[in-house]
Amino acid sequence: MSAQASQRARSAIFARLRDADAPVPHAVPDVQGYYDGLPATPGDDATRFAERARGWQAEVIETTPEGWPAALAALVSERRLRRVLAGRDTAIADTLAAVLPSMDLHWYDESLETFKPTLFNEVDAGITTTLGGIAETGSLILWPDVREPRTLSLVPPLHIAILRASTLQPTLHAAMHAQGWAAAMPTNVLLVTGPSKTADIQRLLVYGAHGPKQLVILLVRDEAMP
Amino acid sequence: MSAVRPVADPLAFKDNARIVVADPVLRRSFRGAMDFLTDKRAAQFPDVAGFNRLRALGESIRQYALANLPQLLGQLEERLAERGVHVHWAENAEDANRLFLEIAQRHDAKLMVKGKSMVSEEIELNHRMAEHGIDCVETDMGEYILQLDHDRPSHIIMPAIHKTKEDVARIFAEHIPGAGYTEDVNELIAIGRRALRDKFATAKIGVSGVNFLVAETGSIVLVENEGNGRLSTTVPDVHIAITGIEKVIAKLEHVAPLFTLLTRSATGQAVTTYLNVISGPRREGEKDGPREQHLILLDNGRTQAYREERFRATLQCIRCGACMNHCPVYARVGGLSYGTTYPGPIGAIISPHLMNLESTRDLPTASSLCGACGEVCPVGIPIPDLLMRLREAARHDEPVAQQRKALKGQGGARRMLEVAAWKGWRLVYANSRIYRLVTWLATRCRRLLPGRQAGWTGTRVALRPAPRSLRERLAQRRPTPIPMDDTSKPAA
Amino acid sequence: MSPPVPALPTPRDVYFFATCVVDMFEPEAGLDAIAVLEHAGLRVTFPEAQTCCGQPAYTTGFPEEALRVARAQLDLFPEPWPIVVPSGSCAGMIHHHWPRLFAHDAELSKRARDIASRVVEFTDFVVGTLGLDLADADDAPVKVALHTSCSARREMDTLRSGRAVLAALPGVELAHHDHESECCGFGGTFSVKHPEISAAMAGDKLDAIAATGCSTFVSADCGCLLNLNSTLAKRGTPLRGRHVASFLRERLRIASVEHGP
Incomplete structure (x- = not known):
């Protein structure tokens, strides 16, 4: 019944749209042209990224391809994170298993329905990989998938992200094209810029609204040095 | 702050405005809030030429989408269906609420968590669901505060901008079990977070609005800071998104400039915490995400605005609220005075199509045509011109030009x-x-x-x-x- | 941004379109504007049959009425001279809206566009076209605030010209007021359809201007001045706004046109 009503509404809406004044033909928007015309930004992407991300209250730890596992282990130990959650079979999974105490490290293996009580109440931090970052805004690019579910970067109070500087893109527009988003669109693509926040009470900014209260980014400086 | 509670009826606009304008505390509070938002926006667009170039692109993207609206809606529907999203069409609020109810009843859901959605306000979803014993909980902090206080949003981006922290302290202490009275804003947000986490974990249905719909990829794009939008669209078994038919854009790359125009115009932020691009429910092997996803596309008068070229630009709006932040009338009467879902200049040009011109007849005249709204609009809507056209339609029983058709409530202000x-x-x-x-x-x-x-x-x-x-x-x-x-x- | 009328060689002749408000309510402003133009060596032609640009009806939702009135002005400016208008919003109406008003008729539209291209707001004309030398003006110190009408600011870019005129006058200190770019609350029929909101805007504007401690304020729009001065008179305070042409004539020590030439 609802399907029929919806179809009736659809027909009526389309009939009205087609009955309207003929649209003035409009050229395809030149998005690329706009971005090509922007003045070049000075400095390297990694430095800009770190500065912008810190501006959004993300903690950025600059590290090296060799040094990041130890930096992560130190972070987990200093913050006394008792229950750290990560996705199995990712590019960093083996390293995590090697450097984090097995008592503290847990894998996101269950589906959300059964895992909810643990996820909502017991996990101290979620660790994720990233597909890249955006230098202009200090944003992380995440494509949650079967290994790293959407809630891994969302429900725990602390989100730790591993970001390789070589995957940074200058702008969102550049990232969409360089990484071929439109052709490969997964069920969820996220940009994450700093921890969650709100200014809904008297315009006073508070971090830690509904998502993570803190965001730590391990920025791995692996880009080719000139 | 004040016992003033304007009536939710646009015909009461003049009475509402009179009360608010006479209240110096409210006046100071609105002025402070608007100054804050206008200053932050100005800092994001330091050079006028740069803003004009970006705005020209945003305008062109929205005009292109409207020029191809039927095709894009068809393409969107096809892509979404391929991705397993159920697409529904609603001619009016009643249609839309019936769709919500049917989905809820099918899942035997008694609780919905809702991310911020002005379209859900437009159809009065919370009230309609409550009539059927379904609790629809607002999860945006501002909206949650208002819901607890049985109040309405006065701004489309900062819904509770008319509340002080003392108001919130009182509301939380009264309505949230176990919450003591505190005026500490960090504490207040922590209280809200705790209270709503339970709701996220137990609700069967999550509801959201939409910022952009991408026809090319079949994607629902959401822009937010709090994370409640992500929770509402990820944790519950069922996700229902609702939006107006005008929200579609052609290409994924069109999101990039519109996103930056939106966040900078709305709150003066270069970017929000989250940009959430959803393209279908949970797939085989994925451990979370909704198992079922619905998109409700609402007309509710939008096709009237679309019908004539001279009103069509109304639909270019991306709901940033900059026009209200810069409007000297809005700054003095506040959003609630308008008695409509969308207040301020954009409300004055869209409400006559959503409702009718007779009941909204005092809104298009509530402007000195100073042009501040048109100047800051990130997608180039000529708001003052549209206000004048509505003034004309409200004062003529028949359209002045022969080839035009009458609007709903045409001639409603003719004396x-x-x-x-x-x-x-x-x-x-x-x-x-x-x-x-x-x-x-x-x-x-x-x-x-x-x-x-x-x-x-x-x-x-x-x-x-x-x-x-x-x-x-x-x-x-x-x-x-x-x-x-x-x-x-x-x-x- | 460029002034609506490019800096051409100074013309010998100009038309003066006074506007209905100046004709009936603020004739001094019109006389003073003409005095300044004549002082600069121009011959000023005042077409006797002129009435109004049609703006009041146009913005209220009566375009047909506006069109009839505007139509009656189309024949009044046959020579290719600039048309100086001592009111920014009226200049904006002619410059931006007349071409649209007559869009349905090719012949009228052509004439409307011709007139639109020649219309120039008084201050813009003084700064952009005349390049009047103000260095010899009275240099007695005076603190002046500037109120630019919104349509003048947004449609005609007269903010720059207004500031330029005051900056070029010796002894004049420009007093910036809070929310300077905000509307004074006039808006034609808005002021009577929503009197409380309009009054609140006018009140805030005047409070901000008074807070600068200026002795007067100037504007190039008689609608705004009518609104603000009527409010000040009701308040019973001595502060008054003046048309920029009157202020300019006085500072240039030019005799009123009625006593000369």
């Missing part, structure tokens, strides 16, 4: 006295002989004009013509009288 006054005005001003006679008489009889002039003399002295008009004084300095209708003689 014979006003019509006659303008006909009389035309008679005088379109004929220079009559005009000169009337000016001559008016200047001679200036003392006879009433001292009370409706609307004008409340706070001003009465208008009185000068003792002699400019033309008379110019004529007097001439050695010889200039013949009437001679248009080329120098004045001196």
Whole structure:
């Protein structure tokens, strides 16, 4: 019944749209042209990224391809994170298993329905990989998938992200094209810029609204040095 | 802050405005809030030329989408269906609410968590669901505060901008079990977070609005800071998104400029915490995400705005709220006075199509046409022009131009006295002989004009013509009288 | 941004379109504007049959009435001279809206566009076209605030010209007021359809201007001045706004046109 009503509404809406004044033909928007015309930004992407991300209250730890596992282990130990959650079979999974105490490290293996009580109440931090970052805004690019579910970067109070500087893109527009988003669109693509926040009470900014209260980014400086 | 609670009816606009304007505390609070938002926006667009280039692109993207609206909606529907999203169409609020109810009943859901959605306000989703025993909980902090207090949003981006932290402290202490009274904003947000986490974990249905729909990829794009939008669209088994049919854009890459225009215009942020691009429910092997996803596409008067080219730009709006932040009228009367879902300048041009021109007749006139709204609009909507066209439609039973069709409530502000006054005005001003006679008489009889002039003399002295008009004084300095209708003689 | 009328060689002749408000309510402003123009060596032609640009009806939702009135002005400016208008919003109406008003008729539209291209707001004309030398003006110190009408600011870019005129006058200190770019609350029929909101805007504007401690304020729009001065008179305070042409004539020590030439 609802399907029929919806179809009736659809027909009526389309009939009205087609009955309207003929649209003035409009050229395809030149998005690329706009971005090509922007003045070049000075400095390297990694430095800009770190500065912008810190501006959004993300903690950025600059590290090296060799040094990041130890930096992560130190972070987990200093913050006394008792229950750290990560996705199995990712590019960093083996390293995590090697450097984090097995008592503290847990894998996101269950589906959300059964895992909810643990996820909502017991996990101290979620660790994720990233597909890249955006230098202009200090944003992380995440494509949650079967290994790293959407809630891994969302429900725990602390989100730790591993970001390789070589995957940074200058702008969102550049990232969409360089990484071929439109052709490969997964069920969820996220940009994450700093921890969650709100200014809904008297315009006073508070971090830690509904998502993570803190965001730590391990920025791995692996880009080719000139 | 104040016991003032404007009536949720656009016909009450003038009464509402009168009450608010007379309240100095409210006035100061609105002015402070608007100054904060306008300053933050200005800092994001330091150079006018740069803003104009980006705005031209945003305008072109929205115009392109509207120029191809039927095709894009068709393409969107196809892509979404391929991705397993159920697409529904609703002609009005009743249709949309019935769709929500049917989905809820199918899942035996008694609780919905809702991310911020102005379209859900437009259809009064919370009230309709409550009538059927379904609790629809607002999860945006501002909206949650308002829901607990049985209040309404006064701004489309900062819904609780009319509340102080003391108001929130009282509301939380009264309505959230176990919450003590605190005016510490960090504490208050922590209380809200705790109270709502339980709801996220237990609700069967999550509801959201939509910022952009991408036809090319079949994606629902959400822009937010708090994370409640992500939780509402990820944790519950079922996700229902609702939005107007105008929200579709052609290409994924169009999101990039619109996103930055939106966040910078709305709150003066270069970016929000989250940009959430959803393209379908949980897939095989994925451990979370909704198992079922629905998109409800609502008309509710949008096709009327679309019908005529001269109103179509109304639908370019990306709901940033910059026009209200910069509007001197909104800053003085606040959002609630409008009595509509969408307040301020954008509300004045969209509400007549969503409701009708008769019940919203006082909104298009509630502007001095100062142009601030049009100047800051990130997608170039000529808001003052649209206000004038609506004023015209409200004052003519039939459209002035023959080929046009009547709007809902066309002629709703037509008053014979006003019509006659303008006909009389035309008679005088379109004929220079009559005009000169009337000016001559008016200047001679200036003392006879009433001292009370409706609307004008409340706070001003009465208008009185000068003792002699400019033309008379110019004529007097001439050695010889200039013949009437001679248009080329120098004045001196 | 460029002034609506490019800096051409100074013309010998100009038309003066006074506007209905100046003709009936503020004739001094019109006389003073003409005095300044004549002082600069121009011959000023005042077409006797002029009435109004049609703006009041146009913005209220009566375009047909506005069109009839505007139509009656189309024949009044046959020579290719600039048309100086001492009111920004009226200049904006002619410059931006007349071409649209007559869009349905090719012949009228052509004439409307011709007139639109020649219309120039008084201050813009003084700064952009005349380049009047103000260095010899009275240099007695005076603190002045500037109120630019919104349509003048947004449609005609007269903010720059207004500031330029005041900056070029010796002894004049420009007093910036809070929320300077905000509307004064006039808006034609808005002021009587929504009197309380309009009054609140006018009140805030005047409070901000008064707070600068200026002795007067100037504007190039007689609608705004009518609104603000009527409010000040009701308040009973001595502060008054003046048309920029009157202020300019006084500072340039030019005799009123009625006493000369």
